[in-house]
Amino acid sequence: MSTEHSGTDTGRAEREGREDTEGSRKDTEDTDVSGGAGTETAEGSAETVEAASETPDAAPPPPLEAHDLTAELPAAPEPRSARFVRELTNGSAAITVLAIFAALVIGAILIVVTDKSTLDALPYFFARPTDTFKAIGSAVGGGYAALFRGGIYDYSQSSFSGGIESLLHSLSFATPLIAAGIGIGIGFRAAVFNIGGQGQMLAGGAVAGWLAYALPIPAILHIPVAVIAALVGGAVAAGIAGVLKATTGAHEVIVTIMLNYIAFYLLGYLLTNVLKAPGSNNPISRPALQSAIFPGTTGGLNIGFAIVVALTIFASWLMNRSSLGFHFRAVGENPSAAKVAGISVKRVTVIVMIVSGAFVGFAGAYQVLGQTTTGFTNALDAGIGFNAITVALLGRNKPWGIFWAGILFGVFQSGGYTMQAAQGIDIDIVLVIQSVIVLFIAAPPLVRAIFRMPEPGHHRTRKAVHTAAVRTGAAA
């Protein structure tokens, strides 16, 4: 009983998080394309209308004769603006914004305590406190200004195109994170924990990178071939874990982690023996042919970002509007009910893994065709396979949520370098700030406690009761 109600139980915190954000969650779910709670664009589709009247806290019971679906909208007693405000105070959007705010505050503290001039001014604080405050101000202000300059817009540049370069840079960092994050998020939705992002990126990236230099065909074919091969590579790497889970019950976490090692060392072997660029002493492949490189700026804005936008749209459709996504979610939420409903849990597990791996595979392709085209190594994943897990969680496993989370991470990464270069702030501090944000977002009760937000309070019982029921296996 006590564990059931203790707020520290992470599973429960997670559950509560999901429940607490009920109101806005539903809106985002079906109108994901708009990218966030409360900002839904009226698509005019039935589901948008549905989403609007969906929120139990907001909408009245639908008129019984709901023959005209659109007739329901005006019936809402609560004005849209009021709902928006309420969602903003209780919903996930507010939690996210406040989490970022809280993290920036903590980040500021970290910047201050690690800043040399502040520490230098501290000993004579009582003599000249203004020195300390000035130092604090310039450390924090300068740090975050550098973050902005490096991640979003560099106002020190004279031209707009020079200034916006920073954002384009961020988007380039974000692109593979989004693709891999969506892949992993899809897995999470189906309760499949794909920790093998690294291995799948290596598989996808290596296949794409190899085709990129070994296959002399025109660009119009070269890019699609290389990209599709990368998707297949990632899908196969992940599919192995899916098949093993479905046939033998081997836990996908263990299998995917092991596959990471296998991919890493196998690729290392291949790079030293088979794929190595002639004349090189390092285990690195030959550079990609021009025809395989993503048009646009390598390491900046190129076609890779457009592809990732398309992938996000596709993932959103897949999860919310397709039969397959319906199966994924059903299995993820309640496998036994899914089974009774004739959905094969094993089949879904394999397919989820394959789909997940394909998305991650694209991240690998981006790394070798859009980011570093001068030859690949077995470190081409650049840690993205793991960061993608964080991005997926930050985006609450929803494609558009992951999209924005990926961009946030891209901004941090790109801006982080500038913080380091211009202000001498340790890159580690930047990473700490990132981690704190995720921590806050993963734990809405914590954020609510800090900002004394009202607890939405209701949904607790049923879930607790249900969990207990599942545990005891008591019949309903």
Added chain:
Amino acid sequence: MRLELRGITKRFGALVANDHIDLSIEPGEIHCILGENGAGKTTLMNMLYGLLSIDEGEIVIDGVVQHFTSPRDAMRAGIGMVHQHFMLVPVFTVAENVILGHEQTRFAGHLDMAAARVRVKEIAAQFGFHIDPDARIEDLPVGVQQRVEIIKALALDAQVLVFDEPTAVLTPQETDELMAIMRQLRDSGRAIVFITHKLREVREVADRITVVRLGKVVGSVSPGASDAEMASMMVGRAVELTVVKDPPKLGDAALVVEDVSLADRNHVPVLDHISFTVRRGEILAIAGVQGNGQTELVETLFGMKKDASGVATIDGRNLLGIGAREAIRAGVGFVPEDRQEDGLVGEFTIAENLMLNRSSGPPFVRHGSLQLRFRRKFADQKIREFDVRTPSATTRARQLSGGNQQKVVLARELSRDLRLLIAAQPTRGLDVGSIEFVHQRIIAARDEGVPVVMVSTELDEVTALADRIAVMYRGTIVGIVPPDTPRDVLGLMMAGAPVDGPRQAA
């Protein structure tokens, strides 16, 4: 201890689940709360137990206003609750569960298990039942688990005990025993709040009856009132308590089961050479004490047991081991026993749950894409037709009251073209009005020529619906008898006594 609820109000968005409820609960009384599905009974009790926050109103104990923020507070104030789904840790022993959360430790955090064991035994002895403090929860039958919940509350010296539909999962005998325990608790000066949909139980133990409807207290009934009076007060209209049905128009044999056997993981037979046939337009009710193979039988007929042996066909088409997907395709409708575990995806909306087992093709899916407009219309129509009490079709299933969840499952299964309907405990947790409705729907399906296999542990339901009754005992069918078989004979059969020749109606 005198407990008073004053003007308690709870809203879930636009829905007012409790609307200024006033209730006083006196020591030495069994206070029954009656109400339709979704009337707000569970919500009220969850507030009393600190599981839900109160929007308006107050809880007053002996004149002192209480502020519960968690069940811990409620327990400390002397309120105990026995949930329909037990909140026990299955791998812990009885004694461990009883002290869980309130551990008494001696030095250095060493648990005083000996004291806990003694306490468990003491309390059990006081109420005249036996319980092994060292038994693991998961090894105990449901009825005994429930007693552990009761002991758990009493160990904390609860003066008010809330029972929310405690008998839904009990056998008739366990129910009788529970009633006896409740009476003893009352006689010891405690107050009991008892929520049930079974009027017989109400008549048996209630000292006071309060009826709630649509979140409001609509009045009280004297314990001497007739079932019809109670039912009509609850539902707000006259309810037909006896099932009216025409004699069956029997067709050909549709479901043929021959020599079906099944063993569990430890090779213990759970189904032992089962044979019967069900004809078109006939309801075969399977009676028996829970746990005698009924669950396995229905799952086998639904194609879900891969290693069942024997023959089971519907209209000549094999059912054994074909999997749920194929069974659904073959036109088998299935109402599982445990709706939350097997029947619904709690996080899914009602609309999504209504398409759960038709999620691969028309009409809900075309070209791999969900037909949301159709789904929405379909859901709205079914909600109306089955009187599901919900703010909208996009409410999540887990937010519905228990009875309304059951209606969603029934609505889904009864809106397909069926060749066979298998329903396990189809009215578990339903209020009298809904039971009447569900019975009518099952009979309507039968009158359309659908063969029906219904499992129920409620003898009333069995005798009311059945065209024939098969009694199961330890994995075998003891006999198949006509519905007018006297109850005592059925009772004997349920205990394993074979029937004499002429009664056999196979």
